[in-house]
Amino acid sequence: MLTRRVWVKFKINDFFVILKKMVELDITEEAYIKAKEALKRCETSYGLYASGGKNGYKGVWSRDSMISLIGASTDKDKSYRDQFKKSLLTLGKYQSKLGQIPNAVLHFERKNPEVDFKSIDSSLWFVLGHYMYKRRYKDASLFKKDKEKIKKALTWIAYRDVGEDITLEQLPTTDWQDAFPHKFGAVISTQTLYYKILDFVGDKKKMRKLNYIVNKNNQDKLWGGKFYWAYRWKNHNKYKEIGSWFDSFGNVLAILFDLATKKQSKKILTYIKKNKINRPYQLKDIYPPIKKSSEYWQDYYYDAKATPNLYLNGGIWPYLGGFYVLALVKMKMFKEAKEELEKLAEANLKGNTFPEWIDPITKETHGEFQAWSAGTYIWAYNSLKSKKFLI
Numbered sequence: 538m539l540t541r542r543v544w545v546k547f548k549i550n551d552f553f554v555i556l557k558k559m560v561e562l563d564i565t566e567e568a569y570i571k572a573k574e575a576l577k578r579c580e581t582s583y584g585l586y587a588s589g590g591k592n593g594y595k596g597v598w599s600r601d602s603m604i605s606l607i608g609a610s611t612d613k614d615k616s617y618r619d620q621f622k623k624s625l626l627t628l629g630k631y632q633s634k635l636g637q638i639p640n641a642v643l644h645f646e647r648k649n650p651e652v653d654f655k656s657i658d659s660s661l662w663f664v665l666g667h668y669m670y671k672r673r674y675k676d677a678s679l680f681k682k683d684k685e686k687i688k689k690a691l692t693w694i695a696y697r698d699v700g701e702d703i704t705l706e707q708l709p710t711t712d713w714q715d716a717f718p719h720k721f722g723a724v725i726s727t728q729t730l731y732y733k734i735l736d737f738v739g740d741k742k743k744m745r746k747l748n749y750i751v752n753k754n755n756q757d758k759l760w761g762g763k764f765y766w767a768y769r770w771k772n773h774n775k776y777k778e779i780g781s782w783f784d785s786f787g788n789v790l791a792i793l794f795d796l797a798t799k800k801q802s803k804k805i806l807t808y809i810k811k812n813k814i815n816r817p818y819q820l821k822d823i824y825p826p827i828k829k830s831s832e833y834w835q836d837y838y839y840d841a842k843a844t845p846n847l848y849l850n851g852g853i854w855p856y857l858g859g860f861y862v863l864a865l866v867k868m869k870m871f872k873e874a875k876e877e878l879e880k881l882a883e884a885n886l887k888g889n890t891f892p893e894w895i896d897p898i899t900k901e902t903h904g905e906f907q908a909w910s911a912g913t914y915i916w917a918y919n920s921l922k923s924k925k926f927l928i
Contacts, residue, residue, distance in 0.1 A: 859913025
């Protein structure tokens with residue numbers, strides 16, 4: 538067990554009396570405390586910003602805020618409920634006429650904030666966020682208030698099914714990997730998010746069909762035998778448009794949201810461990826990194842900080858590490874989950890506190906006080922403590 542001696546603040550009998558005392562903390566407990574502090578830096582009257590600090594991402598991103606708050610809401614801190622509600626209200630306020638939820642709302646200091654779209658997952662996370670808020674807090678009032686907005690978002694999502702076969706199709710760089718790499722057509726992370734939405738909506742028929750296409754249909758399946766491919770589009774006889782690299786987010790999410798069977802889940806986790814995708818810290822976003830010699834390379838990647846092992850090209854993203862620990866908890870691999878949580882705590886504390894990403898070669902941290910790095914850590918910490926995936 539890794540421990541460190543740290544200064545901790547204590548509040549006595551609900552009076553605003555703060556004492557500081559040197560105590561020895563398990564590193565996972567220390568990271569838990571620091572995660573809560575990081576999220577406090579991201580709280581605003583408009584909702585949760587993507588990161589805090591002087592150079593933080595000052596705006597409400599749909600995916601960042603929802604991932605962070607779904608995770609943080611496993612805690613009993615009242616401020617998370619407030620931020621959850623404010624984030625949903627802000628995103629809903631700027632919904633497009635066609636029903637699309639913004640990727641991000643920025644520059645609230647202006648009379649008319651900047652509203653950025655061009656993403657498929659922002660609408661998916663908005664709907665998931667509403668269902669999770671209702672479930673977490675046993676309060677349907679916000680869901681009822683935004684009923685029409687949720688309905689419009691679901692309609693917009695359904696129209697992404699250009700093949701009329703249940704699967705959603707997207708353009709390149711229209712999800713969290715918004716600069717690199719190119720994924721188009723049916724993307725595994727997007728199908729998994731939609732699968733969970735269908736579960737919440739209660740459409741078992743569509744769930745079965747989507748499950749079959751993604752896992753078994755020879756012409757369109759994304760399951761590659763050891764893991765899910767990143768994306769798939771059209772087949773041209775022996776030539777197939779497939780992103781055959783390992784996409785960490787899509788694969789781990791498939792475990793958590795039950796798109797993968799137990800057998801498939803074990804294969805995915807085995808692949809991660811065997812190829813050290815979880816080392817030196819968790820979790821490299823793709824494996825292997827895409828090189829200039831690869832068929833997937835495009836020259837603009839140089840300008841997108843996407844050379845091998847940097848940023849979105851095999852960089853380590855601690856928020857993905859939180860999802861990885863959650864997958865281990867879900868699979869009841871508690872010993873490994875504990876070891877990985879300790880490693881994730883180290884990653885989040887070793888340099889910049891709760892960084893955006895980490896260089897897997899130099900271990901240099903980039904960015905700090907990232908909401909989703911903190912939120913998914915809290916989610917993983919509380920789930921391991923409860924010995925169940927809290928959803």
